[in-house]
Amino acid sequence: MRYWLIPVLAGLAPFASAQTAENTCSAEKIAEIVAPAHSGSPQVEINCSATLPSGSSISKELVFQGEAASNLTFDCNGAHIVRQSGNGDNVKIRSVQQNGQWQRPQNLTLRNCNIQGALRISGMDDDTLRAVSRRPDATQNIQAAAPTHITLDKVNITGNGRIPLYLRPGATYITVKNSYIQGQSDGTAVYFDMESAHNVFEHNTIEVRNKREQFALDGSAHNTVRHNRFLSPHNGGIFLYRNCGERGVIRHQTPSSNTISDNYFANKQTRVYRPIIWIASRNGGKSYCSDDAGYALGSSADDRDFAENNRITGNRFDKFCSLFTIKQNWQPNHISDNREQ
Secondary structure, eight states: OHHHHHHHHHHHHHHHHHHHHHTBOOHHHHHHHHSOOBTTBSEEEOOSBEEOOTTOEEOSEEEEESGGGSSEEEEOTTOEEEOSSOSSOSEEEEOEEETTEEEOOEEEEEEEEEEESOEEEEOSOHHHHHHHTTSTTHHHHHHHHSOEEEEEEEEEEEEEESOSEEEOTTOEEEEEESOEEEEEESSOSEEEOTTOBSOEEESOEEEEEOSSOSEEEESOBSOEEESOEESOOTTOSEEEEOOTTGGGOOOOSOSOSOEEESOEEOOTTSOTTSOSEEETOOSSOOTTGGGGOSOSSHHHHOOSOOOOSOEEESOEESSOOTTTTEEESSSOOEEESOEEO
C-alpha cells in the first residue's frame, strides 16, 4: 500500500504547487504595482498575494475589490504608500456590484504597510444604502454586501486630512492590530460606520491631531476595542452614538454590546469636564436627523442612540473624574474598574 501511495502523492505535488502559484503575483504584476503613478495609471488592482520589494515607494492607489481580492495576503514589507496628488484613499478595500449582486473581499490580510493618507473599507454606495435602509432587513443586507474577515496587521497610517481609517457601513469581522495611526484629520482618527459589527481593534496606538473624538462607533455593534494607547484624546477618546438620518439613510443598528477594555488614554491636557469615553453622545439633535423621516424603522422612528449593554472596563487615564471622564446618556451599560494610571 505504501508503494502505491508514493506515485500518487508525487503526482499531486505539482498540482498543489500550480494552484498556489496561480494566486501569487507575477514579477510583471509586482513591477506594475511599484511603477510610478501617472494620469493614465493612478491606481492598481490587487488580485494576488505578494510580498513587495524592501524599500518600495508606491505612488498608486492600491485597490482590493470584489471576490478577486479574497483569500490573499499582501505584505508591503515596509513599503511607503504615498499619494502624489488628490485627497482620496491610498488603499481601498471594497465590494463591487456585478449583475445586481454585491461581490466582496473576504479573508484578506494586509500587513507591514506605511500609508501616507487614508485606508477605507467599503460596501454599498450611498444611494443603494439609502434604498436598502427602508427595509426591515437592512442590517443583514448591508452586512452581506460589505467586506468581511479582513486583517490589518502593522499597518501604520499618517493622516493628512481625510479620516485615516474608515470602516464604511456593514463591514464585519475586521481586525486591526499592532498598528500606529497618527498625523492630522478633519474628522476622527478611526470611524466605524452604521451596521458594522464584530470588529476587533487591539494593540494599536492612536495619535492624531483633530478637533473631534479619536474613535467613533456610529451605529456599530459587538466590537472589541482593547489594549490600545490613545495619546492625543484632547477632544475625546471613544464616542458611541447613532448618526440619525445622515444622508437620508435610516440607521437600524444601535451602538450596543461593544467592549472597550484595558486601553490607556493620555488625557492629562484634556479639560476635566470633557468626556473621554461617551456612551450615547448624541441622542438626536442634529439638523439632518429628520432626513430619514416617514418610516416605522430604526432612527426614522426614534432618533435616540439607544447605546446599551456596552462593557467599559479596566481602562486607564492620566486623570480620572467619575463625573466626566466616562459619561453615559443611556443605560444599561456595564462600567467598572476604570481609574487613573
